[in-house]
Amino acid sequence: MNVQKITDNPLGLAEAILDDIKSSKEDGVLKCVQCGMCTSTCPAAKHSNYNPRDIVERVLQGDESLIEDEEIWNCFYCYTCHSTCPVGNSVCEINQILKQFAITKGLADDKLYEYLGFADSYYNSAIGAIPSRFYPEIKEDVEGWWEFREHLGEIRDELGLDSLTPPRDVIDEVSLVLTNCGFKERIDKIRENYEADSR
Known part of the structure; x- marks a missing residue:
């Protein structure tokens, strides 16, 4: 394997991870003894080439080069690795940070594009x-889901529940917050980059 280093310091990547705002700061990554407990219990490792110990x-x-590795995207943050690690390391936390590094470098637009519908929902509906785009698969995989979804408004009415959609002033406020914090600009850039690359 050709190891690509961030700096001459062999712990440069580990220190960058520990310095990240999402890091729990317990130095777990530096305490790793490579015992493999994380890999032995990881659901993603059982069904892919993903290997937390690696x-x-x-x-x-x-x-x-780990930032560009497809395998980091197989972690779905179940935290099983964290719960079994004898030194309190959290490979799923490390993956969250590595993915953020990839996103910041513009290396993950193709990974995020399919999920922009979630971002659009937060921005346009505040929920x-x-x-x-996921409806056909869910309809096939979850018996009764489509019928439930089609009649959700009626079910909520029968239960005396308010509309699922927040009032317009709440939606506008959430959209404003998401615009001011850079969220909207970021999702627009991801969409733009992906669509430009797809042409």
Whole structure:
């Protein structure tokens, strides 16, 4: 394997991870003893080539090519690795940070594009909603889901529940916050980059 280093310091990548705002700051990554407990219990490792122990080893080697590795996207943050690690390391936390590095470098637009429907829902409706592009698969996989979804308004009415959609002033306020914090600009850039690359 050709190890690509961020700096001459072999712990440069590990230190960048520890310095990240999402890091729990307990130095777990530096305490890793490569026992493999994380890999032995990881659901993603059972169904893909993803290997949490290998992720940490490469971080400790300062291998920046990890940021471009497809395998980091197989982690879905179940935190099983964290719950079994004898030194309190959290490979899923490391993956969240590595993915953010990839996103910041513009290396993950193709990974995020399919999920922009979630972002659009937050921005346009102030709620999280399943993007319509996923409906056919859910309809096939979850018996009764489509019928439930079609009649959700009626069910809520029968239960005396308000509309699922927040009032317009709430939506406008959430949209303003998401614009001011850079969220809207970021999702627009991801969409623009992906669509430009797809042409």
